[in-house]
Amino acid sequence: MSTTAAAASAPQPTGRPLWRRLIGFNLLTAVILGVAGYYVGALIGHTIDGGKSFEYQAATDEYDLALLLGYFGGVVGFLIGLGFANYPISRMLGRPASLREKEEQGIGRYFGLCTDHKVVGIQYLVGIGVFFFVGGLNAMLIRTELLHPVPTFVGPNQYLSIVGMHGTMMMGMMTSGILGPFANYFVPIMIGARRMAFPRIEALTFWLLMAAGFILTSTIFFGGFPTGWTGYAPLNNEAVMGMDSYICFFALVGLSMALLGLNMMATIITMRAPGLTWSRLPIFVWSVFATSVLMVLAAPMLVATLLMAALDRTINTSFFIAGGGGSSYLFENLFWFFGHPEVYILALPGFGIVLELLPVFTRKPLWGYRLAVSGMLGVSLMSFFVWQHHLFVSGINADLRPFYMLSTEIISIPTGFIFMCVMGTLWKARTSFTVPMMFVLAWTFNFLIGGLSGVFLSDTPSDTDTHGSFFVMAHFHYTIMGGLIFAFFAGIYYWVPKMLGLRLNEKLGKVHFWLMFVAFNSTFMPLFALGMEGMPRRVSTYSPALQTLNVWVSISAFVLGLSMLIFLYNVVYSLIFVRKAATANPWNSKAMEWQVPTPVPVNNFEQIPVFDSDPYDYGIPISVGAGQPAAAGA
Amino acid sequence: MSSRPVSSGQLPGEPNHARRFTTIWLIATLIALPLVIFVLGPELPPGNASQQAAGKVTDNTVLLAMATPVLLLVTIYLIYAVIAFRQPAGGALEGPAVRGDSRIQTAWIVITSALVLSLAAYGTVRLEADNGAGSGNGPKPLTVPSGPKLPVQVIAQQWAFTYRYPTYGGVETTHLYLPDNETIELHVTSIDVIHSFWAYQLGVKADANPDVDNVAFVKPTKLGAFDVRCAELCGIWHGYMYDKGHVVTPSEFATWIAQQQKQMAPATKVLPPYSTTYLPEPTRRAE
């Protein structure tokens, strides 16, 4: 029986008045200290600005340094208010570490610093979900404007800001879209650990992301930013103050990503239960590991690049300004050195979820486990060698282009391994078409289209016509939305019974799936044609001949938004009104996370389990005479 | 585990799925490929208005032809698997416990690697056969076309393209006129932020970076107009940096350029001498 000291009994509400309960290190204090921190930072910034070197402040009415320091102060205040400074300070003062953070009960835990990885997982799910919808609403605004070939509803400045916010919000938030909720919640359980390696850092990554999201949305008060999510110099230098929100957002996101990856790697490497060798690791954990390597290595590059951009904007350095001795190429290269691993950070967890769910719903072991692992690690490694394919027509050294064409083509080989594993697992399977399985199959189709269009883009002559056009947009929406987001929903439908102990309505789920799948393809397939017909990205005006196609795409996008609303309705309906309890293992899965009871106990396991096989022990063993290898443990 | 039934890979009465699927896929490919190569191929963008563009139509056809069997393979497989390999309603059957097949895996790796490497090789050949296939090669292109070339400088600024003809007295114009059937050496540069010169029908795209001379080669082969757009976000009017260029006969071009030289003489007088890059004032923050 568990005898954790703090878990003797669930503490009941003590009857203290509300205002007494609100004092302490919680979200309210965090917001108050965040606002105070903003003003302190801005005050420091204005004081420095008042010096003679920043005459431009008077001419432009812009106070970039004050805003950046204000954001920095705000984030510091916010984190202190949540209680992140308590542990370091108490240790520095020689006091013992407090376990209070994990002991609290009740729903209040979800609104503050909680070191229980399961709570952080659910926080991520809701937090990222909120910003995903914000990004989606931006997309709806974009498609509304694109109904007409001449600018109609949205002013040109605001349009660029909305385009930028959509892309930036999605890229920043969805990089942690699967690692945040699902890896945080399930990796310790999958590997037989009681917690993550660094629980407080885990909570920190979540709150950094929330602060970042708020900062990005605040850009509309400061004039927005005109550069799109790629933030190219020198345009990011010419931009008004809203650009600083972008810089701050991505810096915080980069920090959050690096810490998240670090935590995952440390956990997976050091905290596996006895018997869990690398070859018995669930494929989802492998994908998390491969993603974490990328996060740790690539995210700091982004932070450094943005720091240089911030220095250029505030104290007049010239890293990226040709007139001052710098180079606009430097920004492009630094950004894409991060940017390309970033998109594989988006893709890899999708691979993991798909391969993890397939055995459960096909009742067969995962086909080609080692191949899948080498595919993921191969993608991970190769992703650092391909970034210049974003600069094929930029005027880079012409000798480099065949090399990067080759490396980009080569990276499609490990990506293909995943498809082979999917197809092999489906062979002669007994597939049940539950909602998660349907999302998995849709993923396969979508990522296929995305991947094949990537082959077109990796071919430099073809890329010459499609770079910077809607073809690229279609490609990455197919891989990121068709890939990652579909896998995200597969994960939600699959894992919510374990996370929340409740089932999502299956019928509503199927309606959501079909509407989303059809609308998604209807929205993004024509974009390939639009791109090849010559429509550039990030424009609100286009050739009138392309209007019919654009109207079709916009209407499909509205239907896609409707499918999200249906999902929301399903969530509210199933989780609040119906509340149909889930059994401990509704999918009859052999994976470890389904062998623990629902709800998952606070320390996951009463006793650390001992593993003796991988979680894919499904299927009828084949007799040796038929020429197939018998199913043995890994 | 020991009490589970053991069966061979092929159940009695079950059709030979491998043969069935392969047949369906082969038939589909045999129908689709000729359609793609001969019917769809010639219609593919970017069209035949220049030598580079025509080369890319071929390139796109090859890519599409290689992608079609792969697309059909996976899509037909998915549909086949969804139809043939189902769990009967309410059933709890399991599939065969096969964890891999080294022959299939090796075949897949070899075939995909061969496909991909051959595409990379073909892409390189295509790239250099047309001297960059209309893309911006940077200041030092890998292969330079032989014979006489007409240098035309494209100056990208916020938010319009202007064009300078160094061999015609450095005259600068707001519209791009090119002579037909002559090799044009485009020098694309910017004087402020990153733009991208995209001449759609000619199949030319070259980014304009400040202080960089980005060289692209094109040989127009058809008379007519072509769209010029900016393909790199450069600020508020990025989508409006739209112009129409014209490919005209060499004699019409000579007439036009002479007329421009006369008409734009006051402007030509005050222009800086022709250079592959310009860094006009202010180079930093404006006073």
Next chain:
Amino acid sequence: MGVVWPRLGNKYGVARESGERGDGDLSVFMKKLLAVGGAVVAIGVLIGLYVADWATTQPTAVASSVATPPNSGGTQLTLETVAAIGPKYEPSHPDWVSYLVRKNGQWVHSTIYTVPANSIVHVTVYQYDGDSGLRNPFLSQVQGTVGGTEVVDGKTINSIDPEEASHTFVIPDLGVFVPLPGVAEEAKNQCEFAPCEGAAHRTIEFSFKTGKKGRYRWQCFVPCAAGYLDGFGGPMQTLGYMDGFINVV
């Protein structure tokens, strides 16, 4: 059992057995959750409306007025350029350079102008700003106006000294390129903030023809945005200051 069950709503809501549904049987906690959720949605909708309002805010369009003699036919558009718009017109960006347009005898801060199709538009610009110099001296020559010229302080010219350029009025889609020379540096009584009556200025007049209907953009090409990189940030990139639309109706 000694194990704590950290379940969402454990103390407040009871999960039903599988299959059972409780209509109208919400626990207190669930009702509170719904109320909070509803409040969040309501706030979200308000925020959404605010964002939609922000996104669609543009300067109001000002129509050109009937032309007066000595110009016959067509319409008249009177504009002025000021070095700094001033706190009266724009408290958030008082130091930004800007165009203004005359409407019913008042100066209005707008850059969206409505003109009739297939007609002549006579434009008078009162230039109160000093010169910044063109980045691309090519634009110092007048193009696309009636006669290919402009009248600066009474003198008809077809190009200016590029160093003297203060702003340009360019409608690229109509081929209209008009450089506007600026007030000399040593001129007395220069205008600081709009409105700029009686300060040192130059008067520039030109006319252009409109064709079919449409919405055409116009912009300034001179790096006049003080303090920004290349002089092209801020007001140069914001509708309502140095950029606008010509609605040809």
